[in-house]
Amino acid sequence: MALIIQKYGGTSVANTERVKEVAKKVVKYKKEGHDVVVVVSAPAGMTDSLVKNAYEITNNPNKRELDMLLTTGEQISVALLSMAVYELGEKAISFNAFQIDFRTTSDHTKAEILNIDTKKIKEKLTAGNVVVIAGFQGVDENFDITTLGRGGSDTTAVALGAVLNADEVEIYTDVDGVYTADPRVVDNPKKLKEISYQEMLEMASSGAKVLHPRSVEIAAKYNINIHLRSSFEDIPGTIVKKGDEIMEKAQVVGVTSSKNEGKITLFGLPDKPGTASKVFSTLAKAKINPDIILQSSSINKDLNNISFTVKTTDLKEAVKITETLKEELGAAGLAYQDNIAKVSVIGVGLRTHYETVSAIFDTLAENQINIDMISASEINVSCIIEEKDIDKAVKALHAKFIDLGE
């Protein structure tokens, strides 16, 4: 008998028919003798629809009230799922965050988890209930409702796995695992049986939409295995787990891409200490987080250029801020473009295996793809290229490292 955390996303509870299917799966585990804690998201589409309502009222919704609004979808899901479990003859009880003292910071719309009281959950499990918990939400010290950011139900599930010392955390979703590339771009991506936390984080931050990154960070911190699998098919998915157990040599696990990238360049900045810091602290105040940053000398040795990429949703504001900085710092010019994209190759030990890095550049060159900017970490080599080349780049790199690599 094990303690299993199962998380079901919005598509899995999109309507009452699907809720009944989830209940069947939950009850199957319960009848096998396991303790089951279920975390659910809002029904698919509901959160988007509520956000739309908020913006019909104001362009600048109060964040406390936005959290109050957006946590209703999960509450609907937990209630309906509990009813469906009862209908199948097992006991169930649903909880909102405030009912299990799921405490977070007060940072509305992006709160961090502080503490979870497991007493009530354990009592209800012992009494034979399936415990159904609303994902995504928390309460702060004033009992104000907070949220963990979009996709935060994954984080709820993994955090519960940690505090309850669960045997397994299963994340059920509409894909059946982590793939070496996006199936919409590459014809024959391979499903990974296992992936390390670090690689999963890099995959996620490089554009693969599978797990909420914070859920992976918490899993890594508490060494919780996450089983990412399909809601619709009963087949094994991908286990996200500690890297050193599975990794012995540098190995590419995936190729990801992101099209929503914009680039800004400040030309001819006087070479003075604190210039770069000024640029990035000003952006940080506006909550704009540059992804790749490149500082380079121009022909005139006393002048520098600084380029950085941001999400296209932030581009407009970032340009406005940079315009002001241009005057203030005495830069010669400013340019920006939104037709760029990022391709990333993910795998532990990449950067220290120069032959792999060099093979990335060779592959892109052979395919007449110009590299505009490069950033490399221990397990991620990313290249900024023109948006029109992005699918070609993913295909070529996947063919090079995955198809031929095994």
Add this chain to the structure above:
Amino acid sequence: MALIIQKYGGTSVANTERVKEVAKKVVKYKKEGHDVVVVVSAPAGMTDSLVKNAYEITNNPNKRELDMLLTTGEQISVALLSMAVYELGEKAISFNAFQIDFRTTSDHTKAEILNIDTKKIKEKLTAGNVVVIAGFQGVDENFDITTLGRGGSDTTAVALGAVLNADEVEIYTDVDGVYTADPRVVDNPKKLKEISYQEMLEMASSGAKVLHPRSVEIAAKYNINIHLRSSFEDIPGTIVKKGDEIMEKAQVVGVTSSKNEGKITLFGLPDKPGTASKVFSTLAKAKINPDIILQSSSINKDLNNISFTVKTTDLKEAVKITETLKEELGAAGLAYQDNIAKVSVIGVGLRTHYETVSAIFDTLAENQINIDMISASEINVSCIIEEKDIDKAVKALHAKFIDLGE
């Protein structure tokens, strides 16, 4: 400067445009210098839609989970309204029941209010906020979410008026006050400027759907004046207040009707003590509450007939129970019908003014309407008649007592 409680029903917050209109009204009062506490219902249609979802899953939804489900609509309304108030330049803060310790009994779907902590509400009012509170909901001692029954937001508003010692409780709705009869039946009903708590209760229980009866009971207990008025037009409505301030003589304030009535008769019951008690205690166990009860002797002096009316929604179950009782009690027969209706004349002192009661019967007789059963209280004379005659009865009694009565 006054403390005003305003309650807006589902049609007033049916969509974001209407929420903005409510915000304008709220902000107008706030800018005049008043403290404003607003109670809102779920957007029109949402609660019905959630109930439908629940019954798609099970014919017997767990009541705790049903309350969990049905309280989400109000949470959406309070969040959107608070955002809309911010957009108009005033501060607002929304609260669910758990955030203001709005404690109730654990009777899910029909909980009773035990206590409300006013500290946080008062603090937020003092800090200049419009305080927006989710109607209909409470929490019990375990922090489980409860509801006060359909229409319970009126009760929330009046209870808050009582504990906050408010200067006025305004209930905004889609009608502009209490009328002497249903405008869909009678051509020229009159709007009442004032009505007593008792008369209002009788109007409500006799079929007029204006205020949740429990809200009127609480208002009477704490002597709170309720101003019932239109969401859409800025005109005075009807004040519900203490009776003895406004009533000096017997006066008819309204004629109401209810079509959803069924009647059951047990014939030839042996005349033994405890027979009637057995019938009604058995029905009570099934939560069936007879409205009008009539016990009469038959030609054989040792046998009685018992007739009673129930809501048509309860008729089927009541017949089933009565079939069993028929055997048990040795009754000669059982009959039931669902094509009956109730017409009621409401007004303080009615029963003791025999000329009024007799005028009711005369009026119905003049219009060839047969009276099947009669019940009379201090302020309510009700007659069970055939359903086909109900509109004619209301028109005739309204013409007699209201049109000619002034």
